[in-house]
């Protein structure tokens with residue numbers, strides 16, 4: 001549960017200092033570098049004796065504003081803005097792991113995170129083990145090896161909407177002296193703050209609900225000062241930095257995160273309940289539906305259920321394809337977290353690189369449909385879903 005009482009105020013008011021032009025809205029700082037006042041300042045800046053902007057690959061007023069705001073909203077000490085969510089996932093791991101290290105990850109992770117763990121990291125001698133949400137807690141603990149340096153999880157997961165107990169995992173990570181890294185993309189800082197439960201790193205794809213309007217790609221790694229220092233060193237020298245333009249857009253987007261998320265959640269719960277009562281629907285998953293296997297846990301650690309609903313129509317893959325082809329208003333696209341409702345077929349798109357067995361292990365059945373519920377009138381969303389289920393064109 002998010003207990004940040006000034007969330008909305010920080011989201012709206014945290015901003016860069018006003019310039020001599022007395023602007024009300026923060027300007028866009030499109031500059032590659034910054035001018036030194038004198039030789040001594042240049043030396044001191046490079047020596048890290050004083051803080052300040054040098055070059056936009058390192059920092060920029062717009063990315064600084066975004067990170068300061070995200071830290072306030074997540075309750076973290078420091079952070080780094082990245083060019084994409086995947087850049088955030090990658091550097092949050094690559095900067096802190098070395099050859100011989102091991103990662104314990106939940107099997108339910110984003111498709112590209114799975115590729116990093118299974119294809120890219122093995123080239124550098126970094127191994128992983130997957131644990132399943134359904135596994136007993138002792139089994140997670142047993143999978144921790146002497147060389148396990150990080151636990152990486154996504155909750156709610158994409159697209160299975162599995163929920164992991166952050167309080168328990170935070171305690172386990174502390175007990176074992178392991179870094180807990182949580183991809184908080186689906187919940188956003190408004191619905192859930194993993195650092196309050198002991199996460200050392202909180203990673204985001206800002207492309208989704210943080211932008212919220214399907215315009216820009218971005219990400220962030222947030223966490224303790226000590227860890228972010230290493231992440232920053234890695235980012236500064238490998239260059240996955242966010243453009244000031246995207247940071248400017250994303251900081252503005254955060255001003256409306258709370259009101260947008262409230263409506264996303266309200267519409268998503270409305271759709272989930274509607275689908276659950278629909279005779280042609282086999283199963284529906286939504287964290288705040290009592291039928292969700294981890295409903296109590298979702299209620300404990302999330303403020304509301306989030307903006308994504310998954311379901312399966314009776315008749316499997318063929319009926320699912322007819323559904324996608326029959327939609328009139330709802331977009332058929334691979335993104336999520338947009339003002340516009342989007343339907344996706346994970347098995348043939350976002351998670352197509354996984355084998356059938358790997359997909360089934362993370363709850364992606366062939367006919368599963370993921371709906372990112374937008375901000376349209378709920379009646380119009382329900383009407384489009386119903387007519388598409390009926391298969392009318």
Ligand SMILES: *Cc1c(COP(=O)(O)O)cnc(C)c1O
Nearest residue numbers: 084085086110158185205207218
């Ligand atoms: C989309 C997504 C990512 C990747 O983010 P990009 O901004 O597309 O690079 C990572 N994790 C989750 C849970 C996502 O949904």
